Amino acid sequence: MIFKRLILGVFLITGMLFNAADGSAAEKKAKVGFVYVGPIGDHGWSYQHNAGRLAIARTFSDKVKTTYVESVPYGADATRVITKLARSGHDLIFTTSFGYMNPTLKIAKRFPKVKFEHATGYKRSKNLATYSGRFYEGRHVVGLIAGKMTKSNILGYVASFPIPEVIRGINSTIIAARSVNPKIKIKVVWVSTWFDPGKEADAAKALIAQGADVILQHTDSPAPLQQAQKNKVWAVGQASDMVNFGPKAQLTAIIDDWNAYYINRTKAMLDGTWSSQDTWGGFKSGMVKMAPYNKAIPSDVVAMAEKAKDGIIAGTVHPFTGPIKDQSGKIVIPAGKMADDGMLLGMNFYVEGVDGTIPK
Amino acid sequence: MSELFVPVLLTIITASTPLVFAAAGEVVVEKSGVLNLGVEGMMIVGAVIAFAVGVKTESAALAIISGAAGGMLTAFIFGFLTLRLLANQVATGLALTIFGLGLSALIGHGFVGKTFSGLPKIGVPFLEQIPVLGPLLFVHDILVYLSVIAVFLITYVFNKTRLGLIIRAVGENHHAAHSIGYSIVWVRMGCILFGGSMAGLGGAYLSLAYTPLWVEGMTAGRGWIALALVVFASWRAWRAFFGAYLFGGITIIQLHAQGFGVDIASQFLSMLPYLATIVVLVLISNNSSRMMLNAPADLGKSFHASD
Amino acid sequence: MRLELRGQVSERMVYCSPVFAVIMTFLTGMLIFSFLGVNPTQAIITFFVEPVSSIDGVAELCVKATPLVLIAIGLSFCFRANIWNIGAEGQLTIGALAGGGLGLLFFNSSSQFLMPGMLIFGILGGMVWAGIPAFLKIKFGTNEILTSLMLTYIALLILSYLIHGPWKDPEGQNFPESRLFPEAGLLPIILDETRLHLGWIITLICVPVAWILMTYHLIGFQIRVMGMAPMASNFAGFRGKNIIWISFLISGGLAGLAGTIEVSGPIGQIIPVISPGYGFTAIIVAFLGRLHPIGCLLSGLLMALTYLGGDNAQIELNLPNAVTGVFQGMLLFFLLASDVLVRYRIQIIGYKNKHRNVE
Missing domain, CATH: 3.40.50.2300 (Response regulator)
Structure with a gap:
């Protein structure tokens, strides 16, 4: 019991310290989040999406903070992770696999101020765009x-x-x-x-x-x-x-090649010109x-x-x-x-x- | 006919070899009375370490040895927890798989996209000249030969040597073995480490020869299949060997059947190996007395001298 | 260092050892984190405190823990009887298909009986799938570890077949997902603004029921006797066969229930991946919970917390998913290792002492 109380105490104190630190160092950076179905080390699908994320980070290094969650299974976990991203102050969230379609749609409804983009799906809403490549x-x-x-x-x-x-x-x-x-x-x-x-x-x-x-x-x-x-x-x-x-x-x-698309959409989000749309890009847009x-x-x-x-x-x-x-x-x-x-x-x-x- | 026949059989050999390593190693572990469900974890750590060392040193020999060592080190964690601290074997084995998958991804982070030249094929002099059989059986990389040798050795040790007798005694009845004066912990630790190094070799075969590359999660469930093979083989190394080839064979043949346009849902084709395993298992276990003789009686039980 | 068997299980250690394990994990975890260049205290807070620092976080914890706890309780019955059902993943899948299939069959129903019907079908589905290894074991003596594991693969392939074929949403542009279940086929949310659903209440009810069954009911007694001394159970006049059936059906039924709860709760349709390995993770949960329903509840929550913490560490600290795996593995190692303290006493003894003992 004493142990438990001790730990709790330590947590509370350190927690307060960190919260304080967070508050003082608050700088306004837009946040862009990614959800991947595989590990970024798969050298395939998720790897390429992550390359796109890194391109955003390079292009808007002073304005945007990017985050990702990898190997997110479809179903209950996907909903949790996407919600978590929406809650933790992300402005734009890319969910990069077909199985995230219904969770993304549900969450987009709950967080009307957050912008969502779902890859390879067909369900859209006011704050949910879709995109895919004409491979x-x-x-x-x-x-x-x-x-x-x-x-x-x-x-x-x-x-x-x-x-x-x-x-x-x-x-x-x-x-x-x-x-x-x-x-x-x-x-x-x-x-x-x-x-x-x-x-x-x-x-x-x-x-x-x-x-x-x-x-x-x-x-x-x-x-x-x-x-x-x-x-x-x-x-x-x-x-x-x-x-x-x-x-x-x-x-x-x-x-x-998602780089150009991701950079464009991030830019649109920063400029305030982002709107829900369906993009099916091929050679012409450089996505393929x-x-x-x-x-x-x-x-x-x-x-x-x-x-x-x-x-x-x-x-x-x-x-x-x-x-x-x-x-x-x-x-x-x-x-x-x-x-x-x-x-x-x-x-x-x-x-x-x-x-x-x-x-x- | 042999034009198609030989490549199909060669593919089966490649597909089966990692399973042979892992399953034969686990046979030894389970014979000593230990159930290590962490084969997948040990395999993938072996795979990533072998590949990393291979890329860094460009030495196939070093890569293979480090793969085995990697599996062994992972197995040591399991051995320490279950033998020294008497942790539950089933749960520890599963935890080992979670740990191994994570650890391998951490180690392999910088090796995604790198390539390794693969293992050289070694022909057995004269024998490789035999038509059909020569290229089929006598031109392989070192690990394929090693897998066969390992199975022979394990079978020999269990059937003909004192060491085999000791391991079996420890697995059958650890209290009796203990009272004769054998160190249960050390015999079992030896077997666990051996099993780990074999699983590591199976992993090394994947990342060095089967598909010479590193990607996260590349074992793709082969450790679990190896575990199944052990029971399927009723704890005999040579049966595990044939089981692995049967399993590999069915997998490969269903891929070929598709290429020939056989019209059947791929899911049902993919089910065949598992269904076959169950059927064969039922047939074997029908002869229950034989089954009982082979299953180590103290499998999965912790040992403590004062129990 | 030497281990000495305690005369009886140490009550104090039952509670202290998990705390001890968690502290050890924190310490080693902090070492690893500082090695990776992350502030260790912050990392620990991100992992274990932040995920549950809001109502929503706690609700998510319960949602994640629901299937783990349900399955682990069922498996406890099996493992106590020394029956090695490691195919809960398959039983969960078939349960989800049976229950979810009913929801798809009546996809435009608004009957209030649909939901209970789905849950019952789910339980039955899990029982059927668990009944196969039970039958094979009784009839042919076939090893249940292998059959239950193989049946898991087969169940996953059946799911794959159905979802890529007959159960595909006819309006879904051929994508491998089923229709969405009707409103009447969804578990009601019990806490507004969260995903906490009725499944959690069902789980909380299962805990005391299983406890009573295991501790006070004849079945529980028989199961324990069978686990400790299979021969004795024959003398005691009840047949091992029945125990095999009962424990397989209980664990299969609960796994099937967990599967239906997953699809009709947080998922809402049938998709190609229903469970990210709950059936296997629950085995660990069962052992961490010492094969006791309340223990399973606690360890299920802890396990769920490590997943939530893993998400959080990726989002907040940019740590790769792999770190979660390593960290989770470590925590489990420590928890499993600390179990030793419950049953054994560690004695540090000098050489002389040891020498005398041998003689």
């Missing part, structure tokens, strides 16, 4: 390159979960690849995880053994790229430039970037890839331009038409050329 644009460029580089005409795709985001990427890749080489097939292996280097590597190996000579991935670790390097086939990096994991194998990488192309890619292929990229930026090229057939041969996007964002966001069918069916 399928990058996959279009990758598909063109892969279509030219493959000798076996088989592309291997290490996929995580059958959600529209992933299916859209697979379709975008195969449509582009078949536009330069109609014989191409794509084999998809679902690993049911975003992050398990071992399993991702095994999936890549399985695909390579089945004849795939370009490995694409929609999972987070550099392991598939490493396997490609080891087995002397091509691969494409995911989320960040992974070239030092497979300098020979990496054709290019689709980079999630291509890593430097591998030297081994012939210059005409690079030129073609760059042309497609410029076309996408200019609006003359759309990765989902009809006629596009689904696996059964039925036309889903008629000739001359392009898929609208609604169709892209809810995409849950494979187009022609994908081997196998979407897991139900």
